[in-house]
Amino acid sequence: MKIYNNPAPEQWTDLCLRAKAGENAEVDKIVSNILQRVRIGGDEALMQLASEIDGLAIPYDLVVSDAEFAKAEAEVSDSLKAAIQTAAENISAFHRAQLPSEVRIETMPGVVCMQRPVAIHNVGIYIPGGTAPLFSTVLMLAIPARIAGCRRVVMATPCDRQGRVAPAVLYAARICGIDTVYKIGGAQAIAALAYGTESVTPVDKIFGPGNRFVTAAKQQVGGRVVSIDMPAGPSEVMILADDTSVPEFVAADILSQCEHGADSQGIVVCDSMQLAEKIKEAIELQASTLDRAEFVGRSLENSRIIVLPDRKDMIAFANLYGAEHLIISLRDPMLAADGITAAGSIFIGNYSPESAGDYASGTNHTLPTSGWAHSCSGVNIDSYMRKTTIQHLTQEGLARLADTITTMADAEGLEAHAQAVKIRMQCK
Amino acid sequence: MKIYNNPAPEQWTDLCLRAKAGENAEVDKIVSNILQRVRIGGDEALMQLASEIDGLAIPYDLVVSDAEFAKAEAEVSDSLKAAIQTAAENISAFHRAQLPSEVRIETMPGVVCMQRPVAIHNVGIYIPGGTAPLFSTVLMLAIPARIAGCRRVVMATPCDRQGRVAPAVLYAARICGIDTVYKIGGAQAIAALAYGTESVTPVDKIFGPGNRFVTAAKQQVGGRVVSIDMPAGPSEVMILADDTSVPEFVAADILSQCEHGADSQGIVVCDSMQLAEKIKEAIELQASTLDRAEFVGRSLENSRIIVLPDRKDMIAFANLYGAEHLIISLRDPMLAADGITAAGSIFIGNYSPESAGDYASGTNHTLPTSGWAHSCSGVNIDSYMRKTTIQHLTQEGLARLADTITTMADAEGLEAHAQAVKIRMQCK
Numbered sequence: 001m002k003i004y005n006n007p008a009p010e011q012w013t014d015l016c017l018r019a020k021a022g023e024n025a026e027v028d029k030i031v032s033n034i035l036q037r038v039r040i041g042g043d044e045a046l047m048q049l050a051s052e053i054d055g056l057a058i059p060y061d062l063v064v065s066d067a068e069f070a071k072a073e074a075e076v077s078d079s080l081k082a083a084i085q086t087a088a089e090n091i092s093a094f095h096r097a098q099l100p101s102e103v104r105i106e107t108m109p110g111v112v113c114m115q116r117p118v119a120i121h122n123v124g125i126y127i128p129g130g131t132a133p134l135f136s137t138v139l140m141l142a143i144p145a146r147i148a149g150c151r152r153v154v155m156a157t158p159c160d161r162q163g164r165v166a167p168a169v170l171y172a173a174r175i176c177g178i179d180t181v182y183k184i185g186g187a188q189a190i191a192a193l194a195y196g197t198e199s200v201t202p203v204d205k206i207f208g209p210g211n212r213f214v215t216a217a218k219q220q221v222g223g224r225v226v227s228i229d230m231p232a233g234p235s236e237v238m239i240l241a242d243d244t245s246v247p248e249f250v251a252a253d254i255l256s257q258c259e260h261g262a263d264s265q266g267i268v269v270c271d272s273m274q275l276a277e278k279i280k281e282a283i284e285l286q287a288s289t290l291d292r293a294e295f296v297g298r299s300l301e302n303s304r305i306i307v308l309p310d311r312k313d314m315i316a317f318a319n320l321y322g323a324e325h326l327i328i329s330l331r332d333p334m335l336a337a338d339g340i341t342a343a344g345s346i347f348i349g350n351y352s353p354e355s356a357g358d359y360a361s362g363t364n365h366t367l368p369t370s371g372w373a374h375s376c377s378g379v380n381i382d383s384y385m386r387k388t389t390i391q392h393l394t395q396e397g398l399a400r401l402a403d404t405i406t407t408m409a410d411a412e413g414l415e416a417h418a419q420a421v422k423i424r425m426q427c428k
Numbered sequence: 429m430k431i432y433n434n435p436a437p438e439q440w441t442d443l444c445l446r447a448k449a450g451e452n453a454e455v456d457k458i459v460s461n462i463l464q465r466v467r468i469g470g471d472e473a474l475m476q477l478a479s480e481i482d483g484l485a486i487p488y489d490l491v492v493s494d495a496e497f498a499k500a501e502a503e504v505s506d507s508l509k510a511a512i513q514t515a516a517e518n519i520s521a522f523h524r525a526q527l528p529s530e531v532r533i534e535t536m537p538g539v540v541c542m543q544r545p546v547a548i549h550n551v552g553i554y555i556p557g558g559t560a561p562l563f564s565t566v567l568m569l570a571i572p573a574r575i576a577g578c579r580r581v582v583m584a585t586p587c588d589r590q591g592r593v594a595p596a597v598l599y600a601a602r603i604c605g606i607d608t609v610y611k612i613g614g615a616q617a618i619a620a621l622a623y624g625t626e627s628v629t630p631v632d633k634i635f636g637p638g639n640r641f642v643t644a645a646k647q648q649v650g651g652r653v654v655s656i657d658m659p660a661g662p663s664e665v666m667i668l669a670d671d672t673s674v675p676e677f678v679a680a681d682i683l684s685q686c687e688h689g690a691d692s693q694g695i696v697v698c699d700s701m702q703l704a705e706k707i708k709e710a711i712e713l714q715a716s717t718l719d720r721a722e723f724v725g726r727s728l729e730n731s732r733i734i735v736l737p738d739r740k741d742m743i744a745f746a747n748l749y750g751a752e753h754l755i756i757s758l759r760d761p762m763l764a765a766d767g768i769t770a771a772g773s774i775f776i777g778n779y780s781p782e783s784a785g786d787y788a789s790g791t792n793h794t795l796p797t798s799g800w801a802h803s804c805s806g807v808n809i810d811s812y813m814r815k816t817t818i819q820h821l822t823q824e825g826l827a828r829l830a831d832t833i834t835t836m837a838d839a840e841g842l843e844a845h846a847q848a849v850k851i852r853m854q855c856k
Contacts (some may be wrong), residue, residue, distance in 0.1 A: 079831075079835055080835055080839050082832075082835075083831065083832040083833075083835035083836050084836070086829070086832045087832055087836060089535075090535040090536060090539065090541075093533060093535045094531075094533060094541045097531050097533045097543075098531050098543055100528070103522075103525050103526050105521060105522060105790075107517075107518040107521045107522055107789065107790035108518060111518065111784075111789050111790065113518075113522045113789055113790040113791050115522075115525075115526055115808065118768075118769055118770075120802065120803050121769065121770075121802065122802075132841045132842065133839070133840065134840060135836075135839070135840070136836055136840060168839055204802045204803040205803045219651060219652070222651060223647060223650060223651065223656075223659045224647070224659070226803070227800075227803035227804060228651075230651075231651045231652070248851055249848070249851060249852055252844065252847055252848040252851045252852075253848050255844040255847070255848075256842070256844040256845045256847065256848040258844070259842055259843065259844040259845070260842075286847070286851075290843060290844055290847075291843055292843065292844075296844070333820075337818055340546075340816070341546055341549065342546075342549075342814075343816050344816070344817075345816065345817040345818070345819070346816060346817070346818040346819070347818075347819055348818060348819065348821075349820060349821075350823075350852070351821045351822060351823045351825065351852055352819050352820055352821040352826070353826075353848040353849060354845075354848065355833050355837060355842075355845040355846070355848045355849055356539075356819065356821055356826060356829060356833060356849070357817075357819055358833075358837075358845060359832065359833045359836045359837065359845075360829050360832045360833050360836065361535065361539050361541055361819045361821060361829065362533075362535035362539065362541040362819070363541050363817040363818075363819050364817065368814075372655075373814065373816075374548065374549065374550075374632045374814075375548050375632040375633045375654070375655035375814065376655060376814060377813075377814040377815040377816070378815075378817060380543065380815055380817075382810060382815070385805075386770075386796075386801065386802075386803065386804060386805040387805040387806075387808055387810070388768070388771050388772065388774060388801075388805070389772075389773040389774070389785075389791040389792065389806060389808070390765055390773070390774040390775075390776060390791075391773070391774070391775055391776065391780050391784065391785055391789045391790070391791050392761075392762070392776035392777060392780055393776075393777075393779045393780040393784055393789060394779060395778075395779045397779065398779040398780070398781075398784065401514070401784060401788050401789065403507075403511065404510075404511040404514045404515055404787065404788045405511075405783050405784060405786075405787045405788050407507050407508055407510075407511035408508070408511050408512070408515060408563075408564055408787045408788065409783060409786075411508050411511075411561070411563070411596055412560045412561060412562060412563070412564060414560065414684070414687055414688075414783075415687065415718055415719055415720065416680065416683040416684040416686070416687040416718055416724070417684045417687070417782075417783040417786060417787075418783070419680055419683070419714070419718075420677070420680040420681050420683075420684045420781040420782065420783045421781060421783055421784070423676055423677060423680045423714075424677055424680075424778070424779055424781065
């Protein structure tokens with residue numbers, strides 16, 4: 001892990017570069033082909049793809065049965081159930097507090113304008129398979145959907161060759177009120193949710209992480225066929241540290257980021273070379289004790305320690321970077337947070353590790369990566385709603401605005417727009 | 429304009445089909461080439477494209493000067509200035525009322541979670557050129573940006589061969605506090621805003637309508653390079669009418685929609701053939717009096733009158749369609765609006781024509797088309813903000829959650845995530 005001591009401002013942009021997932025024409029082509037096959041072939045194509053790509057014996061049941069849910073529940077330990085329950089309560093409490101209210105004002109006498117939040121009806125959640133069963137992501141994506149009031153919340157997730165889904169994933173789905181779980185993985189799951197098949201009713205918006213095929217599929221259908229939650233990229237953390245921080249804690253947080261994958265990135269920004277060296281040592285020491293040491297080692301290569309002379313520069317650098325996770329381990333950390341203008345989620349002080357937010361504090365862990373925090377929010381209650389505007393003009397209200405509207409319509413050359421007002425003013 | 433009398437529910441989906449702008453491989457290729465040229469060539473490429481595509485004598489000044497702003501202000505009539513002022517006040521009032529507040533709760537003792545709205549820093553607005561100077565869109569896109577607190581709001585708009593921009597557009601930009609207006613049109617404007625050039629600082633999010641080249645450019649950079657406001661499509665209106673509606677008003681609203689362009693769509697849903705016939709007659713009569721009669725005629729071909737037996741079906745059909753503009757001209761229209769689950773903006777009663785919202789009631793006229801209302805909001809104050817979450821755990825708060833976090837991390841196979849908590853519990 002390289003230390004950069006007081007880099008010149010013109011180097012900052014380069015220091016903010018991410019290990020880009022990047023465009024991949026080959027992946028895009030494979031995915032585009034899968035999307036087409038599912039769009040045209042429906043369930044039959046899903047079956048063929050499951051056989052070709054995942055090696056499943058086909059046909060198999062696309063939908064998880066009640067018996068499978070029951071078996072999953074029996075297999076999850078009581079301690080994990082209790083942990084999931086606690087996390088679910090905190091996530092519910094925080095997302096419920098975000099529920100928007102209707103806005104209503106009279107902009108002029110007789111001209112009432114409203115903004116009404118309405119839940120998206122049909123929501124689809126994708127949960128990746130692989131080695132780690134991401135049941136925490138089920139909670140993060142399904143709980144706010146339920147609180148928002150989405151009528152139909154379905155999930156797609158890959159199964160293994162025997163058609164099994166990780167028990168904790170099914171358990172989490174069930175306690176979040178997801179009734180339908182499709183055993184479909186990869187780009188074909190995104191295709192099924194976007195276009196629909198005989199078995200899968202299409203959704204209005206797709207949420208969830210995935211590998212590069214899933215990401216490419218979401219990018220190809222997003223904004224064309226269906227809405228998606230946000231652009232995806234490798235996970236990242238930035239930690240701001242000064243002499244009030246504990247190097248061992250900083251090291252542990254960097255490593256918990258690095259175990260997400262080889263393309264993850266951890267950045268420490270601190271105010272002295274001495275602290276930088278201590279943190280570096282602590283990272284090396286702790287890394288050697290981890291089972292996944294080699295794996296973590298690769299993502300440490302993307303990681304950096306940057307020493308900047310003062311707090312003002314540290315905050316400016318954090319704002320340029322726009323971290324997915326920003327841990328502020330500085331003196332007066334809330335004051336520093338007030339200066340942050342771009343971050344997915346902020347962790348305050350020495351006892352707010354990233355893993356608290358990843359699992360259980362109540363905040364959402366689906367957050368903008370790769371600098372998207374400059375323009376995107378993480379998943380929150382708004383992600384599951386639309387805001388419809390409503391206007392109600394009385395005859396007097398319209399009369400009050402008639403000249404304004406007709407003058408503007410005439411100036412834009414839109415005769416019929418003006419006429420729609422004039423005809424109402426004539427018929428009194 | 430064809431009348432469909434009581435169509436069977438299985439026909440409804442077809443009746444909701446839009447005149448699709450559709451994917452166009454040829455346009456996509458041209459646009460992709462323009463994006464590349466600007467990305468690599470910067471200002472020089474912008475100049476060449478302005479010469480090739482728009483026939484401008486180059487080099488020309490990319491940025492509107494103070495003298496040009498002053499000249500524009502002198503050229504706009506006092507009556508139009510007054511109208512713009514009134515509209516701006518209503519738009520400001522309604523969007524200011526939408527400003528979100530910070531959310532703060534303690535999910536558990538010692539675990540504080542916050543959600544903080546933060547304005548997007550750099551925002552770019554595209555305003556099309558062409559025959560109609562869309563100064564109203566300047567108001568709709570720039571006023572909320574200012575209210576949200578965006579630090580830098582720039583605009584790009586094409587100029588004519590003499591390098592001129594419509595005075596009303598410049599006047600509107602200036603009163604909205606836009607300091608920098610770039611004279612760049614088409615896909616190259618989107619490229620400049622997304623990638624930046626020597627003269628154009630790149631933005632975080634691009635707003636605004638445009639022709640198919642602009643739309644394709646926004647689609648290509650959106651979610652890859654920069655955020656965009658929403659997917660684009662031809663404009664549309666649906667009107668729900670019963671015996672409390674006035675056929676002449678309904679007709680005028682359909683025609684004001686149809687004058688937007690040949691691919692616009694107007695749908696009337698009413699509850700009797702008699703009313704349908706009356707509305708059809710009124711449309712034909714009024715259409716013949718318009719200067720743009722022929723133009724309007726073409727978009728009337730995309731338009732329909734649908735007769736459904738009762739109010740419940742009418743509302744269900746409206747929700748399936750998900751109109752950009754929905755005029756509810758029914759008995760108890762607010763009650764009907766309570767049943768609407770998908771619409772961009774709703775217009776209540778006989779005196780709320782679409783043109784009121786297009787210009788001056790206060791609601792935003794940048795709205796989701798083509799059924800995107802099922803998953804997207806129109807432009808509103810949220811469009812210019814992100815919501816950052818913040819969590820602050822005390823040592824006791826973390827202790828309370830420690831078992832939950834480590835149990836979940838272990839179950840997901842994320843050892844270092846658990847370690848980040850354990851190390852903090854050891855150092856007491």
